[in-house]
Amino acid sequence: MSKLFGYLLSPVFYIFFGLVLCIFHPIQWICYKLFGYKAHKTSVDILNFFLTYCQLFLLNTITFKNDYNLPTDRPIIFAANHQSMYDIPALIWFLRKHSAKFISKIELTKGIPSISINLRLGGGANINRKDNKQAISEIIKLGRRMKENNWSTVIFPEGTRAKDGQVKPFQFGGIATLLKAVPNALVVPVAIENSWKIVRFGVFPLTAGNALKWTVLKPIEPGVKTPNEITLEAETEIRKVLGQEVLL
Template identity: 25%
Template sequence: MTAEQVPPTESASVLAYIRASLFYAVFYPVMFVYSLLCVCVGWALPFRARFRLITVINFFCMFWLRLTCGVKVEIEGRENLPKNGAYVVVANHSSEWETFFLQTLIRPQCTVLKQELLRIPGFGWALGMLKPIALDRSKRRGALKQLITQGRERLEEGINIVIFPQGTRLPVGQLGRFNKGGAMLAAANNVPLVPLVHDAGLYWPGKSFVKRSGTVKVIIGKPVELDEPSVDALHDPSVEWMEARMRALRVVD
């Protein structure tokens, strides 16, 4: 990791704390009020209109983050996102940033997430209206069945699925283990599996208050598609690609 890539927790300044405080002082109240508004009116809208309404807050988050904390975004490989039909995206998980940003990039989408997030007042209620696949991680066998069943339903509706195969948010430097849930969904439904990596953990580390100004790099790989897909035939090349790009971005050793 270069000197320029030292995470904010290691090189935070007073100004960085002030900028982060300004970000949260505005964003959290706006998100809470806007989420309540969406809960009140979103139920009357069809899913795609509801998705567009609720994710306005995601675009605001990215705008406000850039304005207050100087965190910008650069995307490579946007043309690799399939233009026709639903698909599954597998992405690394190192920050809260990707949970906001990816809903501005992959549209429409449902996210595979932990059930507890839906209990957060305001935000969680609105999130629950976006047809997430909310898993109870204490029931692994039931969670897998739920992932496959609800994943098939979402894909048949033309809704893309975003899943974080590392399972949990990991700090910069840790690779973790990639589960096969995304490959299982893609293979079972014969849809493309799109790998995606980013280095947001360098600028917005998980559970960190302070943000570090800079440009988050997002790289989208070419879809992994096979005439007769199997789980391993989809999973292995996608993980190899992700690990190589994450090392190139210097977010893992």
Template identity: 30%
Template sequence: MMWRLYNVLQFAFTLAWTAGWITLALMLRPLSGAQARLPLRMASRCWAPGLLWGAGARLEVEGLERVDWSQPCLFVANHQSVIDICALFRAIPVPLRFLLKEEMKRVPFVGWYARATGMLFIVRDNARAGALFRRDAAALLAGGQSLCLFPEGTRSRSGEVAPFKAGSLQAAIDAGVPVVPVALQGAGRVLPVDGFFRVRPGTIRLGFGTPLPVRVDGVPVTRQALADRSRAEVLALLQAWA
């Protein structure tokens, strides 16, 4: 009973905190230029830390030194929980956009913020939508912006890392930017997929793997090879923490 009451209060805090910061971010959006730098940094420095604190989550980050933060990257992460987005926003020290499912456009506040800051959307299991996403993602990356996606395609209920969908990495090859594997551990225990907002305090570990070039000796790496190597890097990080 106490846990249920605790989670109800946390859920109320999450809604209020999110609505408040998004309202402020949208008010300031006209002042931040085409790249929406200010609203994106508000997410990483204000919104995400507050939600992690509210969930009782302690974030541990490793491998920041492996990444050249002056260059755009495609970050690919395993997906355990919706709180993964908070962890990634907080850990990545540059303005960051995400690939979201199309349904998120209709979510109040979150959808408004996502559209205002240039997040990318995709209709899952739609080949034409996939081609459009790859074009838009390549343009975003080539324009000097970083993007994060979850190439498993959905959250893992078992904790196992599903195969990475190769098509989602084609944008990095087209734009000529490195792919950075990111491993997340513990998020699924802090906020599980199943059930309604069953938050439990805990530690979320986030690790950056070795950035993967999209060309070797001047020849583009195949997207399947890139997907397989990215997943192998994520698995290696997770196994090192076991």
């Protein structure tokens, strides 16, 4: 039934999703050129509000749970599992007061309305996965911007999307590099549920009637813990929320 509704509703979703991207592309440019970073960020926040709630056209529900009073006066590294591209708009919207940035493939900085311009102007790290030296350098620069501006970063330690929803082992390199540049950052795990189901059949049809959920978990103070220990703790807590086997 979810697939059947997907055939009917996917075109509607894509029309509105694409329309939002096209409308906000010039808006972002104008905000940045005429009013600067803060205006640009506001336009990006509003863009991602609409992108997030475009899911309603697929009859998908959206739940974001955060029981923690996270600080806004220190950088945060949000470590999340990754299931689909639809994970990202909600993270930007619901974490907007933390100015969350992303580590993205450099290929995405061209050719995609709204998304590419945001990646170029928004202050995140755009990395070349084939050039390890460049990637590390960009992540370190991002860490410095986090430290200077009290920005936060969302990182997907799996390194790729889990297309079946099963969490892949987390890699600690990204968190280690960021903590080296901004050692006072708080690490906060985020568990993402069911967004993989949207694209279980690929780009068409998207599936309908999914309960999409983002859950902010207990913050981890780096302290004397190693990046490896921090990363494993984040992965373990996410697995518990998703009801998946905890790796020892």
